[in-house]
Amino acid sequence: MERNNQLHRQVALMRQSLFDQGYLDEQFVQLEELQDDTNPNFVEEVVTLYYRDSARLVASIEQALDNRPLDFNRLDSYMHQFKGSSSSIGGRKVKAECSQFREYCRTGNGEGCIRTFQQVKREYATLRKKLEAYFQLARQAGPRDTASRST
Amino acid sequence: MASPSTRSYHGCDKDSDGSKRGKLSVLIVDENVLVCRVHEMLVSKLKVAKELLTETATDGKEALDLHLSGSSFDVILMEMDLPIMDGPEVTKKLRAMGVKSIIVGVTSRDSKVDREAFMAAGLDVWLEKPLTAHKLKSVVEALEKK
Numbered sequence: 553m554e555r556n557n558q559l560h561r562q563v564a565l566m567r568q569s570l571f572d573q574g575y576l577d578e579q580f581v582q583l584e585e586l587q588d589d590t591n592p593n594f595v596e597e598v599v600t601l602y603y604r605d606s607a608r609l610v611a612s613i614e615q616a617l618d619n620r621p622l623d624f625n626r627l628d629s630y631m632h633q634f635k636g637s638s639s640s641i642g643g644r645k646v647k648a649e650c651s652q653f654r655e656y657c658r659t660g661n662g663e664g665c666i667r668t669f670q671q672v673k674r675e676y677a678t679l680r681k682k683l684e685a686y687f688q689l690a691r692q693a694g695p696r697d698t699a700s701r702s703t
Numbered sequence: 704m705a706s707p708s709t710r711s712y713h714g715c716d717k718d719s720d721g722s723k724r725g726k727l728s729v730l731i732v733d734e735n736v737l738v739c740r741v742h743e744m745l746v747s748k749l750k751v752a753k754e755l756l757t758e759t760a761t762d763g764k765e766a767l768d769l770h771l772s773g774s775s776f777d778v779i780l781m782e783m784d785l786p787i788m789d790g791p792e793v794t795k796k797l798r799a800m801g802v803k804s805i806i807v808g809v810t811s812r813d814s815k816v817d818r819e820a821f822m823a824a825g826l827d828v829w830l831e832k833p834l835t836a837h838k839l840k841s842v843v844e845a846l847e848k849k
Contacts, residue, residue: 639811
């Protein structure tokens with residue numbers, strides 16, 4: 553029982569740190585509020601969709617960045633989608649890097665795009681790692697009343 | 704690459720509110736499957752009807768084809784940026800066909816010009832992404848006036 557309480561505390565602390573360190577924003581809380589007994593794994597389901605979508609978009613952007621001349625419209629279109637997905641799960645830092653990338657597309661700055669894309673990938677990888685650790689710990693802790701949430 | 708539209712049904716077990724409408728059908732049009740899923744859940748929480756039917760389409764042509772094949776919806780959540788046929792174009796065509804649904808434009812674009820153009824295409828209201836329950840309340844209010 554005590555071990556279980558400890559796990560739940562760890563989950564809560566881990567969750568809070570994701571907000572405090574700026575990885576997640578209020579939109580993640582919106583997803584949590586949509587989760588209920590009928591859809592008990594909704595947040596993880598959506599985040600899993602995000603990983604799948606992101607893999608596709610990262611591959612498309614990488615391919616597009618290999619082409620010369622750079623097609624800034626196409627790059628912007630892909631990044632618009634990536635930004636939209638990241639925004640939907642509350643991925644604050646990823647979203648910010650996506651915005652920067654799009655700004656470079658707007659000004660036709662190829663070097664800026666290439667450089668910022670590395671940042672996008674880094675932030676995405678970090679977010680994914682942290683979310684995977686969070687959900688793994690949450691699964692270990694098991695179900696609990698969500699009243700303990702706080703941001 | 705068009706994905707098949709998906710349809711899902713939500714029923715309310717309790718009917719404590721006699722003023723709720725019987726059925727509500729909502730079409731969610733967005734290229735992003737993740738966004739469609741989130742919007743589907745948001746709509747399911749509105750609790751404005753005893754039965755809720757949601758359907759999704761991932762491009763503009765698919766949304767139009769649904770109507771051409773005879774489907775109709777009370778509410779359409781229409782993303783502005785769609786492959787094949789964009790949100791404003793689909794909206795214009797639907798209105799030209801006589802579609803009277805509440806069409807909610809959904810966009811993350813911050814250009815006033817873009818938004819005004821989308822409204823002029825025939826929207827009832829537009830909402831900024833990401834959607835939240837609070838933002839969808841305005842849709843509920845529009846429904847209640849209907």
